[in-house]
Amino acid sequence: MNIFNYIIINIIETLLRMFPFPCKPGLIKIGNPDQNSPVFLTCNFRLTVERVKRALRGIDGYLLIANSRGINVWCAATGGHFSNHHVISILKTSGIEKLVAHRKVTLPQLAASGIEAKTIKNKTGWEIIWGPVYAKDIPRFITNNFQKTLPMREVEFPLPQRIEMAVAWAFPISVVSSLIMIPFWPKDILSLVSIIWLLSFLIFISFPIYQHLLSSKGKRIGFIFFDFGRGGFQFILWAVFIFILTFYQLSYGNFSWGFTFHWSFISLIIILILSIDLMGSTPLYKSSLHEDRLLRVILDREKCKGIGFCEQVCPRNCFKIDKSRQITTMPSGSVRCIQCGACIIQCPFDALYFESPKGDIISPDTIRKYKLNLVGKRV
Numbered sequence: 179m180n181i182f183n184y185i186i187i188n189i190i191e192t193l194l195r196m197f198p199f200p201c202k203p204g205l206i207k208i209g210n211p212d213q214n215s216p217v218f219l220t221c222n223f224r225l226t227v228e229r230v231k232r233a234l235r236g237i238d239g240y241l242l243i244a245n246s247r248g249i250n251v252w253c254a255a256t257g258g259h260f261s262n263h264h265v266i267s268i269l270k271t272s273g274i275e276k277l278v279a280h281r282k283v284t285l286p287q288l289a290a291s292g293i294e295a296k297t298i299k300n301k302t303g304w305e306i307i308w309g310p311v312y313a314k315d316i317p318r319f320i321t322n323n324f325q326k327t328l329p330m331r332e333v334e335f336p337l338p339q340r341i342e343m344a345v346a347w348a349f350p351i352s353v354v355s356s357l358i359m360i361p362f363w364p365k366d367i368l369s370l371v372s373i374i375w376l377l378s379f380l381i382f383i384s385f386p387i388y389q390h391l392l393s394s395k396g397k398r399i400g401f402i403f404f405d406f407g408r409g410g411f412q413f414i415l416w417a418v419f420i421f422i423l424t425f426y427q428l429s430y431g432n433f434s435w436g437f438t439f440h441w442s443f444i445s446l447i448i449i450l451i452l453s454i455d456l457m458g459s460t461p462l463y464k465s466s467l468h469e470d471r472l473l474r475v476i477l478d479r480e481k482c483k484g485i486g487f488c489e490q491v492c493p494r495n496c497f498k499i500d501k502s503r504q505i506t507t508m509p510s511g512s513v514r515c516i517q518c519g520a521c522i523i524q525c526p527f528d529a530l531y532f533e534s535p536k537g538d539i540i541s542p543d544t545i546r547k548y549k550l551n552l553v554g555k556r557v
């Protein structure tokens with residue numbers, strides 16, 4: 179794909195980032211691969227595939243594209259759309275086993291919360307290497323002998339990504355709001371769209387300023403950041419606004435349904451933008467109503483063998499491995515943890531588990547049963 183088409187695809191798919199964008203699953207040859215060439219596997223979210231293909235330019239290898247229904251790697255893996263089943267299926271049906279003499283496949287690290295390396299190995303004989311979080315790091319990962327450096331493992335939320343997410347929020351909300359407004363208040367569309375874009379950019383660009391408040395563990399942060407689905411706080415806020423609006427009009431004796439609907443709609447959009455949960459858009463959480471966000475990862479030192487699979491898959495770099503002494507530690511405990519469960523799923527010795535604030539233990543088996551069998555359901 180030439181650079182012009184690549185840029186166009188990046189723009190379109192950033193604007194529509196919240197929606198699945200599938201491309202054809204299957205096997206792609208990159209360069210002139212032979213039987214010893216590396217094999218990479220990713221999901222069929224089109225933007226991801228294009229970015230991986232771009233990162234692999236100049237490398238001879240194979241790229242397997244599993245059917246995640248066009249959803250990106252992390253969302254698909256945590257939602258059951260990119261699972262053991264999908265990986266086994268593409269490994270067995272793509273013909274890759276006849277093309278290479280080895281059985282090693284590199285997967286994106288963020289798939290580790292929905293795919294278990296041990297199961298894939300047992301069922302197919304293929305060994306999973308957890309590649310970097312971002313496709314752009316693939317060339318350095320390869321030259322580093324398929325080893326990740328610390329930055330390659332960590333999910334950051336740098337400015338370019340925050341801008342991407344602001345656009346991904348603002349665009350669909352602007353389109354839907356404009357379509358609703360066209361028949362009633364066409365003159366106000368520009369003002370509302372400007373507010374939507376301004377607020378979206380403000381929320382994401384100022385994220386580093388307020389993120390430390392959102393990462394507090396064990397506290398209910400709530401208030402204006404309540405989860406829209408469960409909290410109901412926004413509806414109360416909205417109702418209060420409509421009440422004041424109506425009261426104000428009635429007191430001056432000039433009540434108008436049109437004026438009331440107009441401002442009710444605009445205020446609803448503003449409240450929605452301010453209160454949408456950042457989960458899935460950022461490595462942190464905005465609301466605190468989900469119990470699993472309060473879980474702590476516990477390391478059982480008796481069972482741990484210090485081999486470091488947990489370190490390889492943790493997107494928050496919570497683990498430190500002393501390979502010479504085969505000792506694993508979690509230097510800052512669970513403070514940075516986002517409860518993705520990847521470390522627990524991948525630990526072959528069941529040395530990690532979740533503990534609830536009340537002290538209940540959630541065993542690795544339970545986590546695996548839940549996380550690996552979501553089949554499209556997040557809850």
Ligand code: SF4
Nearest residue numbers: 482483485486488525
């Ligand atoms: S916790 Fe598990 S995966 Fe991590 S080093 Fe120990 S044994 Fe290995």
Ligand code: SF4
Nearest residue numbers: 492515516518519521
């Ligand atoms: S420590 Fe937390 S963030 Fe890291 S892999 Fe485990 S559950 Fe995920």
